[in-house]
Amino acid sequence: MNEQQFIEALKKKGIELSEKQIAQFKKYFELLVEWNEKMNLTAITDLEGVYLKHFYDSISASFYFDFSKVTTVCDVGAGAGFPSIPIKICFPHLHVTIVDSLNKRITFLNHLSDELQLDNMNFVHARAEEFAQNAKYREQFDVVTARAVARLSVLSELCVPLAKQGGYFVALKAAAGAEELKDAKKALTTFGAALKEEFSFQLPVEESDRILYIFDKIKGTPKKYPRKPGVPNKSPIQ
Numbered sequence: 044m045n046e047q048q049f050i051e052a053l054k055k056k057g058i059e060l061s062e063k064q065i066a067q068f069k070k071y072f073e074l075l076v077e078w079n080e081k082m083n084l085t086a087i088t089d090l091e092g093v094y095l096k097h098f099y100d101s102i103s104a105s106f107y108f109d110f111s112k113v114t115t116v117c118d119v120g121a122g123a124g125f126p127s128i129p130i131k132i133c134f135p136h137l138h139v140t141i142v143d144s145l146n147k148r149i150t151f152l153n154h155l156s157d158e159l160q161l162d163n164m165n166f167v168h169a170r171a172e173e174f175a176q177n178a179k180y181r182e183q184f185d186v187v188t189a190r191a192v193a194r195l196s197v198l199s200e201l202c203v204p205l206a207k208q209g210g211y212f213v214a215l216k217a218a219a220g221a222e223e224l225k226d227a228k229k230a231l232t233t234f235g236a237a238l239k240e241e242f243s244f245q246l247p248v249e250e251s252d253r254i255l256y257i258f259d260k261i262k263g264t265p266k267k268y269p270r271k272p273g274v275p276n277k278s279p280i281q
């Protein structure tokens with residue numbers, strides 16, 4: 044997907060990018076490729092791949108979840124900024140907090156944010172499960188997002204505690220998400236979330252399957268977790 048196809052595909056979805064936003068995506072691509080030479084940010088570095096598999100894929104969450112109706116977003120494990128930075132570029136009113144456990148990625152994001160002149164951005168170097176114990180962040184966000192961070196059972200612990208009651212957890216998943224959901228039901232309930240809606244669709248051009256899960260935060264997350272925060276991919280919670 045080249046830049047023009049990206050602009051047209053978003054227009055069809057009701058997102059009309061301004062010259063400023065088009066320039067922000069261009070700069071984002073350039074910085075991602077430049078910084079990727081010094082640190083591991085992404086395996087995708089060709090322009091068409093980045094515009095489709097990072098930028099468009101991230102923004103696809105907004106085709107099903109209306110970001111114009113929320114203000115505060117926390118993106119857990121955003122890595123090089125996905126999905127929240129492309130969403131922020133399209134919805135500039137958002138206040139975005141990114142938490143990532145790898146400091147070099149936070150360094151990149153701070154630089155990126157300055158270069159793109161994004162406002163209301165907050166970058167935190169921490170493990171999400173520990174960050175969520177901080178009263179400043181716990182149950183404070185309208186919506187919590189995650190793409191390609193961990194299985195849904197693990198994401199329940201990392202993401203749901205950060206959403207305020209009445210807020211949402213939005214998970215961007217590939218086709219395997221359906222299997223993960225079966226395993227995650229108990230953990231989602233434990234942390235206070237319930238499935239609201241799910242949307243299956245395909246990424247254009249390469250036609251790979253995607254599922255977007257939207258969870259409601261229906262009750263408070265227990266103050267005492269059922270276990271100590273730990274290594275995400277070794278979570279015993281299924």
Ligand SMILES: C[S@@+](CC[C@H](N)C(=O)[O-])C[C@H]1O[C@@H](n2cnc3c(N)ncnc32)[C@H](O)[C@@H]1O
Pocket residue numbers: 119120121122123124125126142143144145148169170171172189190191192201275
């Ligand atoms: C595979 S990358 C995905 C990055 C991005 N979301 C994307 O879609 O391209 C996973 C990211 O999650 C971060 N991460 C993993 N476990 C985490 C945790 N417990 N708390 C915060 N960040 C975590 C990693 O440092 C990494 O940047």
